[in-house]
Amino acid sequence: MNSKLNQDELLSLFLDNEMDHNQLNKFLEELKTNSTLKEKYKTYVEIDNAVNSLSQMNQRKRSNIFHILKYRAQKHSKIVSALAATIILSIGIVSTNIIEFKSNNYLIADAVSSVEAQTQFELVNDELIQHVIYLTMSDLAMKNDLVNPNWLPVGFVRNPKKLNEFTNGDKAFAVHIEKNYINLDQPKYWVNDDDVIYLHPLKDGRLVSIVGNIRPDLANKVLISLDK
Amino acid sequence: MKTSVDEALVHQIKDGDEDAFELMVIKYRPRILASLLRYTSSRELSEDLTQQTFLRVWEKIDTFKGNSTLFTWIYSISINLARNYYVSSQGKKTSLTDSNENLENEVIDLKNPENQLLNNELLLKVNSCLKSMPIDLRTAYSLRVEEQMPYEEISKIMNVPIGTVRSRIFRAREILTKEIEGIL
Numbered sequence: 001m002n003s004k005l006n007q008d009e010l011l012s013l014f015l016d017n018e019m020d021h022n023q024l025n026k027f028l029e030e031l032k033t034n035s036t037l038k039e040k041y042k043t044y045v046e047i048d049n050a051v052n053s054l055s056q057m058n059q060r061k062r063s064n065i066f067h068i069l070k071y072r073a074q075k076h077s078k079i080v081s082a083l084a085a086t087i088i089l090s091i092g093i094v095s096t097n098i099i100e101f102k103s104n105n106y107l108i109a110d111a112v113s114s115v116e117a118q119t120q121f122e123l124v125n126d127e128l129i130q131h132v133i134y135l136t137m138s139d140l141a142m143k144n145d146l147v148n149p150n151w152l153p154v155g156f157v158r159n160p161k162k163l164n165e166f167t168n169g170d171k172a173f174a175v176h177i178e179k180n181y182i183n184l185d186q187p188k189y190w191v192n193d194d195d196v197i198y199l200h201p202l203k204d205g206r207l208v209s210i211v212g213n214i215r216p217d218l219a220n221k222v223l224i225s226l227d228k
Numbered sequence: 229m230k231t232s233v234d235e236a237l238v239h240q241i242k243d244g245d246e247d248a249f250e251l252m253v254i255k256y257r258p259r260i261l262a263s264l265l266r267y268t269s270s271r272e273l274s275e276d277l278t279q280q281t282f283l284r285v286w287e288k289i290d291t292f293k294g295n296s297t298l299f300t301w302i303y304s305i306s307i308n309l310a311r312n313y314y315v316s317s318q319g320k321k322t323s324l325t326d327s328n329e330n331l332e333n334e335v336i337d338l339k340n341p342e343n344q345l346l347n348n349e350l351l352l353k354v355n356s357c358l359k360s361m362p363i364d365l366r367t368a369y370s371l372r373v374e375e376q377m378p379y380e381e382i383s384k385i386m387n388v389p390i391g392t393v394r395s396r397i398f399r400a401r402e403i404l405t406k407e408i409e410g411i412l
Contacts, residue, residue, distance in 0.1 A: 012398040016372055017233055018379050024236055032247035040405075042254050046412055047404045048373050049258045050354040055374045181352065183359075 007037055015044055153222055173212025175222065180207035202227050234298040241289050253282050256299055260306050267310050277313065281306040350411050357407040361400060368393050369400035 005013070007030070013019050014027055031037055152158060152166070159165035165174045180201050187200040198210040200223050208226050210219055233255075240248035260281055264274035284305050292301050358366055368386060371377045372393075379397075383390045 008402070009394070009398050012401055013394065014233060016379065016397065018394070019233075024233065028236060028240070028248070028251070031251060038251075038254070041251070043405055043408070043412055044401055045255055046258060046350070047354060047401060047408065049262070050350050051358070051370070051373050051404075053262065054351060054355055054358075055370075183356070 007034070008040060011037065011040055011044060015041075015048065151226070153218075153225065171212065171214050171218070173210055173214045173219075173222075175226070176209040176211075177202075177206050177226065180205055182207070198223075200227075235294070238289065238292060238294070238298060241286070249286060252285075252298075256302055257282065259299065260302060263303060264306055264310060267307065268313075273313070277306060277309050280309050284309070350408060353408050353411060354404060357404055361403055365396045365400040365403065368396035372397050 010019075010023075010027055011031075014024070014031070019027060031041060149163060156166040156168045156171075159167065162174070164176055165172065167173075184199055184201050184207055187198070198208075198219050200208045200210075202208060208223060210222060214222075234252075237248050237252045237255075241252060257278060261274055261278045264277050264281075265271060268274050268277065281302060285302055288305070292298070296304075358370075361369075364386070368382055371382045371385065372379070377385075379390050379393045382393045386393065388396075
């Protein structure tokens with residue numbers, strides 16, 4: 001079967017330990033002297049390592065998240081606590097009171113039925129969930145935050161300890177902006193009681209995330225202001 | 229019967245084959261460097277320790293008996309070298325993690341996998357490419373590379389012939405190679 005394979009295909013077999021003794025020794029000799037093949041070998045090794053790194057990052061993120069959420073829920077505000085509950089439930093995809101919507105504009109739709117919500121929620125991709133989890137790690141997220149430090153929503157004050165968090169005493173929310181590395185092309189949001197996680201791609205390739213207990217109309221204003 | 233690439237490489241390296249040694253370095257250097265980066269939080273030191281590690285591997289290859297995997301053996305050498313470095317540097321009261329601002333920034337990055345993801349162009353490209361790859365290719369490739377499954381096992385899981393598994397994994401690698409052209 002393998003006799004008709006080209007050098008690159010053989011290289012793939014070599015990397016995967018799928019060669020027999022004779023084939024392996026013959027290929028090793030070729031690999032030692034063929035500089036083009038050696039370069040390809042380096043590339044394949046780098047790619048395999050990158051994939052493994054990504055896999056490990058995702059595993060770490062998943063294993064750490066429950067600890068982080070617990071810690072933050074104990075340590076910080078009502079928002080974080082509510083958010084923690086939201087995320088934990090959303091990972092399990094079991095709750096009918098957590099609703100994901102799709103919208104083609106800033107307007108946030110009314111709640112849909114629980115059956116539809118359940119169906120919608122199953123469509124949420126893994127990457128999106130990871131991004132929302134990432135948002136809860138706001139200490140980390142802050143380091144990549146592109147929120148203009150001079151930007152301040154009307155009627156709100158900035159949390160001096162967390163510069164991307166805003167409150168007016170009654171309502172509080174956090175804004176996070178970064179490159180749209182998850183390639184979200186439509187706004188999405190989750191609602192859990194009074195709390196909302198709202199993700200919106202901007203025209204310039206950035207992604208705005210808002211988490212907190214703000215009303216949809218205020219979330220709209222925030223997004224319009226940021227998208228200017 | 230299949231033969232392990234590492235077994236073949238070790239056998240040849242023990243015979244003094246420098247080309248075989250180079251192939252082994254290409255295979256394991258990135259992983260050793262990444263491990264040391266996590267351990268030391270310093271790129272310069274990690275590069276240095278990686279070099280020392282493979283020098284030690286070349287010198288000590290005759291003592292490798294195959295009781296562990298080759299990577300585990302190399303890894304233990306690298307960690308011992310790192311530990312020795314820190315023991316000896318404690319007396320000099322040097323701290324590599326707070327010596328300057330750039331290094332400090334690097335430390336922050338290294339301790340934060342998400343920052344690594346955001347800042348590493350290779351990882352970004354690979355991640356994006358994997359997401360858009362046909363599911364059959366991605367599954368076969370992931371089972372092999374992330375789960376370390378042999379082709380035979382993958383063929384059972386995916387219910388396809390081994391030749392199809394081989395082809396899918398190769399095609400996945402080719403797609404990824406094309407995607408990262410110009411980065412490496």
